[in-house]
Amino acid sequence: MTRVCLIGTADCNLQYELLSRETSREALSTYDLERPFENSIALQTVSVGAAISLLNDLNWYLTRFVDEALVQEPSVSDDEWLSRPLATELRNGAVESAETAEFCKIYGLERVGPEPDGTEQSSAASDGGTPAGAATASAESAETSDPDADGESDSSPADGTESSDTVGFVGSQWRLVEPLYVRRTDGELPEYDLRDVEETLVVRLTEAEHAP
Template sequence: MTRVCLIGDSDCNLQYELLSRETSREALATYDLRRPFENSISLRTVSVGAAVSLLNDLNWYLTRFVDEALVQEPSISEDEWLSRALATELRNGDVEPADTAEFCKIYGLERVGTDPDAEAESADESEGDATESTANDAESDASADAGETRPETTSWRLVEPLYVRRTGGELPAYDLRDVDETLVVRLTEAEHSP
């Protein structure tokens, strides 16, 4: 399944802005919404084409409330995301999957606040992927039925992107600040060098 993640502008509450408006709420109603990062919404679609179509349907809202729209296609990378522009090029056949890895930006990920009860429960578990939900399934299903995003036990904040170019198959290390994790976003050449 292809994932979509919308990161909200710092001056708005993305969940409120998208779910309080009828058109965007209806466009998102059929999806299981998650919140992997602070001020974000993520969901799963069936393909890159479906992800790009959804982003196109939400474009009015994206231009006003979203700082970053990301797409993750497991057949391309299990760990790295694609920018909206690169996902669109991929869907249109303008770029081959093997040619998507050269230009990237790396976000630092910082933990912000934790739920003490959830932290105790997860103490024995391995760290895992910071972008996956760690919410209790029963509680999450109830909130999804109510049309709300699923709660997270730990919130992650994306900080200071570092623009890099992959050389020899390797990405440079993120060195802008000390962070817990990183998130790699593959870009088009135009996005990398505006």
């Protein structure tokens, strides 16, 4: 199964923006949705092709509310993600799986939610926990309204805070911070050194994304 993860922009509540609009809500309604990171939505599709088709269907919303659209394909890597442009090239046969690994960016993962014992922690995890334990929630319908002709919703919170109209996702314990752009050499990636974090997330990029 191919996984898709959408990371919202800092000034919006991604769950609200996508699930309060009829078109995007219907596009997501057949999937079990997760929130592996702060202000994110993740789901599983049957293939890279299906993942890219879904992203294309959601493109209007992605350009407005999404900072990163990531794809994880097990035939490429079980723990590294592909950027949307690289996943599109893979789907189109423009690049082979073995050719996707050279250009990457590494995000630090910072714990922002409660520890299992209920204590709050705002920096890197110290107990070895990972984002893989994020809870799953289905895309139940919330109180919604259709977008206006210009695509704007008249009741959307703009500050990224939770809304009472947002579907009841369990809050993620992890936030993506400061990407480090790197190049894999002899099969090895440099270590993430922008801040002290215990966990990292690797995203494979096209060469153009690596050196815009």
